[in-house]
Amino acid sequence: MQEMAVTYSIGEVAEMFGLSVPTIRYYDKEGLIPNLNKNAAGVRRFNEDNVSTLKIVECLKNAGMPIKDIKQFVQWTLQGDKTLNERSQMFQELRVSVQEQMKQLQETLDTINFKCAYYGKATSDGTEKYVKEEMHLN
Amino acid sequence: MQEMAVTYSIGEVAEMFGLSVPTIRYYDKEGLIPNLNKNAAGVRRFNEDNVSTLKIVECLKNAGMPIKDIKQFVQWTLQGDKTLNERSQMFQELRVSVQEQMKQLQETLDTINFKCAYYGKATSDGTEKYVKEEMHLN
DNA sequence: CCTTAACCTAAAGTTAAGTTTAGATATTAA
DNA sequence: TTAATATCTAAACTTAACTTTAGGTTAAGG
Known part of the structure; x- marks a missing residue:
């Protein structure tokens, strides 16, 4: 069976x-x-x-x-147990790397969110003129 | 001046x-x-x-x-204001794409964290044997 | 002045991660 | 049993994003 x-x-x-x-x-x-x-x-x-x-x-x-x-x-x-240290270290380094990628990606998302707000206003105004003045603070 | x-x-x-x-x-x-x-x-x-x-x-x-x-x-x-819609849409799509990338990366990090725990235990045991049984639940 | 580092262009080379092609064999549904 | 679909290998091809090379010109410090 x-x-x-x-x-x-x-x-x-x-x-x-x-x-x-x-x-x-x-x-x-x-x-x-x-x-x-x-x-x-x-x-x-x-x-x-x-x-x-x-x-x-x-x-x-x-x-x-x-x-x-x-x-x-x-x-x-x-290769079994004799490579446990190498594999353990690999995953620890990978964790740090991925955490850094997440941080980088979050910063990128923040910038993109700002741009979405910018272009949202600009498209409703029909021009970049006003939002540019507002957001550049100049 | x-x-x-x-x-x-x-x-x-x-x-x-x-x-x-x-x-x-x-x-x-x-x-x-x-x-x-x-x-x-x-x-x-x-x-x-x-x-x-x-x-x-x-x-x-x-x-x-x-x-x-x-x-x-x-x-x-x-090309100025006549391309505002294209640019606005581009950033909205990009936002969605980056949010998806963040989600994917978080799932990847979860898996890696699991593996870190797995190999942490395995290296301290000196073998994968016990942690494999424990974590595979078999 | 002189030399050393920084800059230029154009073109060729590199690398990773697949994809495509060609020609052959295998599996599946009718 | 036959047609369509899936699989196989080996080798060539593709693409993106740079990098390197070669042969010069320019700029800055002592």
Whole structure:
């Protein structure tokens, strides 16, 4: 009474992640999806582990990490406990980096909000003239 | 009793913005810095207006806008009040886009924080074994 | 004056992260 | 069983955003 392991085709995985099929092949080629099996005909079958790996790959991508560094991390995970320090340090540095990105993005949003107010007034005036005087304070 | 207009060299501007000199020349070539004057010898002199333009260019870059779209915005500003609607709409769309980026980045940070806790425990244990069981809940 | 650092243009080169193409094989639904 | 759809590999191509190179000219300090 063995459970049949659930697997997914590359097209299904592409759909799940909103990525293109060639992009996923490219990630595989780059070594970002270790232990990805192929059937007798050479067709990729993704198991839950492979999907989990892709989830963390996506997280690291969203954090702005380049593919080669993501690959390094994946290699570390394959090497087991002896690379725990490297991985721990990587995530701590990444946290700082993402916090800085958030701060930068918030400043950008503040500026954009100011511009939205500026152009809101300007469009309702039909001209930049008055809002420019008002907001430049000159 | 005329005030002498303050101007900056390309090197000073590069310093101000943390950009390389060739990058600023590239922006100029791409049309992102209109009304940038050169002296008789062909050397660029940046006035306050040019610096202000670069500030907004940097903001748009940080918002993830590609150079060609930034150029479009700069062109609109040169065309005066008749492009107010385009510019207003651009900033409203940009606001939404940046808000979405912030949300995405926050989710990424949440995942990274989880991983920091995971690897913090794993490194103090000297192995992933226990924290994996604990956190995977299996 | 002289030299050293900063500036110029034009054109070629780089890099990351995919995308596209070509030609072949596999899977699925009717 | 056949047609349409999905998959495969390898290699070439694309794009954005710079950077580098080459060969000069200019500006500033001693």
